[in-house]
Amino acid sequence: MSEAEVRSYFDQLSNWGRWGEDDQLGTLNLIDDAKRLQAASAVRSGRGIGCARTLSPVRSESNPQPILHHMTVSGEGAAQTGFAAAADWVGFDFHGYAVTHIDAPSHVFWDGKMFNGRPASTVRTASGARAGSVELARDGIVSRGVLLDFPRHRGVAYLDPGDPIHADELVACAESAGVTIESGDIVLVYVGRDARARDKGVTYPEEHGSPGLHASTLPLLRKWDVAVVGSDAANDVMPSGVDSIATPIHAVGMVALGLWLIDNAYLEDLSEACAEASRWTFQFTIAPLRFKNATGSAVNPIAVL
Incomplete structure (x- = not known):
């Protein structure tokens, strides 16, 4: 696609003002009580599956910015009789490609603006995100989840770096799974990142590329009115x-649509479970930490089949 075509999406697909001039929730407005009840009705077996990557203090190829984990109290000096305890201090940079996290509207700007026209300067070094903060999702995000398994759809073990997913394939994958994407759904795009890493080693998106959604999918995401899009990669195809x-x-989706994104989910277990059950919809729950004035949060999303 040309740069001009994609730039036109900022106006053509815009949700600015759709839920009022003061709105900060963006596409989370699409999840109401009826949608949450629908999500609950999607539960059949009650099987719960965590969809987050492990937070590790050990540096590795797949974890180039490990969390900082210090024991403030350990069990090494614990009394041999009576009560004792241990405690931790943890710090981490959750944006990037290692930590499963959700991006809040304050995370991305275009032409000096975030979603709904607020100036980028609303996010300040001293005070953080004074609008569009992740605390907007303080009550949790619960909706119907839909897994689109692209390796299975293509008949391959995984997608390779740089493999794009276009709009027509999004539609075809949903149809082959017997799923109709509905307003307020949480759509998870599985590309097989971890399966490929086991076979061919870890890749870095900005250096080696990454499979993901092509810009041509943006009108479809707007038409479907999805509330959240997530992936086991970083959502965007790179380059x-x-x-x-x-x-x-990220740019058009977050700024123009007000779309919330989950990057770096762990979807191997969910993919296997959905295939075993021949069912690709479930209840999906995201519980961001209630950070004050933050551009996102590490999350451990839970699918309940």
Whole structure:
């Protein structure tokens, strides 16, 4: 796609003002009580599956910025009789490609603006995100989840770096799974990141590329009115193929649509479970930490089949 085409999406697909001039929730407005009840009705077996990557203090190829984990109290000096306890201190940078996290509207700007026209300067060094903060999701995000398994759809073990997923394939994958995407759904795009890493080693998106959604999917995401999009990679195909717009799903999706994104989910177990059950919908719960003035949060999303 040309840069001009993708730039036109900022106006064509915009949700600015759709839920009022003061709105900060963006596409989370699409999840109401009826949608949460629908999500509950999607539960059949009650099987719960965590969809987060392990937070590790050990540096590795797949964890280049490990968390900082210190024991403030350990069991090494615990009394041999009576009560004792241990305690931890943890610090981490959750944006990037190692930690499963959700991006809040304050995370991305275009032309100096975040979603609904608020200036980028609303996010300040001293005080953080004074609008569009992750605390907007303080009551949790619960909706119907839909897994789109692209390796299974293509008949391969995994997608390779740089493999794009176009709009027509999004539609075809949903149809082959017998799923109709509905307003307020949480759509999870499985590309087989971890399966490929086991076979061919770890790759770095900005260096080697990454499979993901092509810019051409943006009108479809707007048409479907999805509330959240997530992936076991970083959502955007890299390279994007669009001059000067490295991550159109983040840029247009977050700024114009007000779309919330989950990056770096762990979807191997969910993919296997859905295939075993021949069912690709479930209740999906995301519980961001209630950070004050933050651009996102590490999360451990839970699918209940």
